Amino acid sequence: MPVYSGFTSTTADHLVLDSGAFYKNYDLSTGVGTLLGATRGGGEFSAKPTIRAIEVDGVKGRAKGLNAIDAWEVYIKASLLEITPDSLAAALSTGSVDSSTNDQYHVITAGNTLQLTDYIDNITWVGRLSGSSNPVVIQIYNALSTDGVTLTTADKSESLLPVNFAAHYDAADLDKVPFAVYYPKLTVDTTPPTVTVTPADGATAIPVSADVVWTFSEAINPSTVNPANFLLFEAEDGTLIPGSLSLNVAKTVVTLNPTVNLAAGTAYVAMVTANVKDLKGNALAANTATSFITA
Numbered sequence: 615m616p617v618y619s620g621f622t623s624t625t626a627d628h629l630v631l632d633s634g635a636f637y638k639n640y641d642l643s644t645g646v647g648t649l650l651g652a653t654r655g656g657g658e659f660s661a662k663p664t665i666r667a668i669e670v671d672g673v674k675g676r677a678k679g680l681n682a683i684d685a686w687e688v689y690i691k692a693s694l695l696e697i698t699p700d701s702l703a704a705a706l707s708t709g710s711v712d713s714s715t716n717d718q719y720h721v722i723t724a725g726n727t728l729q730l731t732d733y734i735d736n737i738t739w740v741g742r743l744s745g746s747s748n749p750v751v752i753q754i755y756n757a758l759s760t761d762g763v764t765l766t767t768a769d770k771s772e773s774l775l776p777v778n779f780a781a782h783y784d785a786a787d788l789d790k791v792p793f794a795v796y797y798p799k800l801t802v803d804t805t806p807p808t809v810t811v812t813p814a815d816g817a818t819a820i821p822v823s824a825d826v827v828w829t830f831s832e833a834i835n836p837s838t839v840n841p842a843n844f845l846l847f848e849a850e851d852g853t854l855i856p857g858s859l860s861l862n863v864a865k866t867v868v869t870l871n872p873t874v875n876l877a878a879g880t881a882y883v884a885m886v887t888a889n890v891k892d893l894k895g896n897a898l899a900a901n902t903a904t905s906f907i908t909a
Contacts, residue, residue, distance in 0.1 A: 623895045627745025627800055633657065634741030634750075636692050638704065638734055642751060642796065647738060650704070651696030654774060658691040659739060659752050661793050688781035688793045690737050690754050693774045697765075705759045705777045708732050733758050737779040746798035754781035755792040803894040807832050811884055815904035822875040822908050826884045830892075833865035838890045844870055849881035849905055865893075881907050 633656035640647030664687070668680040694701055699720040703709030708725035715721065737757040741750045757779040765773050781792035812827040813820045826846055839861050846855040857872040868886075876882065885903040 623893060624745075626893075627743075629744040630750055631742040631744055634739050636690070637738040637740060639736060640738035640740065640751070640753065642753070648700070650692065650737075650777070651694045651698055651701050653692045654695040654772075655693050657693075657739060659689075659754075660691075661686065661688045661791070663687075686791050688754050688791070689760075689778055690739060690752070690757070691776070691778045693776050695772060695774060697773065697775050701775060701777070702763060704734065705761075705763045705775060707759045707762065728758075733782060734779070743798055745800050748798040750798065751796040753794050753796075754779060755794075756782040756784055758782060803892075804896060806896045806899050807834060807890070807892045809886060809890075809898065809902055811886075811902065811904045813884075813904070813906040815906070817906040819909040820876075820906050822878055824876070824908075825872070826870040828868045828870075828884075828886050830866045830868075830890075832892050834861075834868075835891045835893055835895075836861055836865060839868055843887045843889050844868055845885045845887075846870055846872065847883055847885075848877075849883050855882070876908050878908055881905060 633653060636650040636653065636657060637647035638650055663683045664685040666682050666684050667676045668682060670677065670680060673680070699711045699713075699722055702722045703711050706722070706724040708728060709722055710725070712721040712723070734757040736753045736755050738754075739752045741752075743750050759777055760780045761776065761778040763775065765775060767773050783792055784790070808831040810829050812829070813824060826844075828844065839859055841859065844859055846857065847853055848855070855872050855876070857870045860869045860871070861867070862869075870884075883903055883905045885901060886898065887901050888898045891897045
């Protein structure tokens with residue numbers, strides 16, 4: 615059966631949230647690196663191959679298997695709101711910071727020749743994934759700022775330093791495209807919810823004005839809260855008791871409030887069916903029925 619939306623029960627676990635943070639020489643194993651600084655407007659990562667279609671006589675267009683990657687263009691961009699001597703030096707490609715010759719200032723200058731030491735081991739973006747406590751990490755390697763420094767100033771505003779770091783191949787491993795995306799492995803929830811019921815099974819002398827309350831071990835899917843799945847009926851003849859259903863904000867408690875008071879000295883059965891599911895689509899293991907007697 616076709617579906618008409620990509621939205622599923624796992625969609626909420628795969629959202630990359632917020633603008634994240636940008637680092638210089640970030641160590642994935644320790645989570646330590648040098649922050650580039652506060653940003654405004656987020657950033658951008660791009661890894662774009664240049665794909666060339668191989669032309670063959672008699673083939674009137676692109677042919678499967680006849681494409682070649684000529685190059686990769688890989689970069690990370692951001693706009694730094696926090697501008698420091700180190701971020702200025704990094705943006706200048708060949709920049710350096712002299713903090714010793716002037717008592718009052720750091721002196722940032724640039725050179726005319728690129729050295730291997732000017733390449734930054736990695737520029738890294740670290741962001742949040744909605745379904746994981748581990749971050750999404752994007753690294754580009756052998757990074758070099760390609761746009762230099764452009765600072766604009768204006769009244770009632772703050773200067774931004776746009777930076778564009780391009781990744782470069784390493785002669786030691788020319789087969790490795792110089793970037794990596796580290797995406798957290800998510801734990802798949804296959805545990806069904808459990809439920810407890812009030813009044814408890816076998817309870818007696820229950821007030822005729824009592825509600826039936828089902829409390830679940832985790833949030834349940836609101837669409838499964840309906841009269842077909844939550845029932846109250848007389849034990850003797852199965853007469854259904856009408857009432858209103860409500861679900862609490864946490865989606866863990868369902869309350870059935872009978873339309874009229876229950877009959878005195880009468881046995882009732884409260885049932886929740888196995889069609890009730892949690893937010894991950896796991897259903898109750900079985901129908902759960904409990905009985906009680908009113909006062």
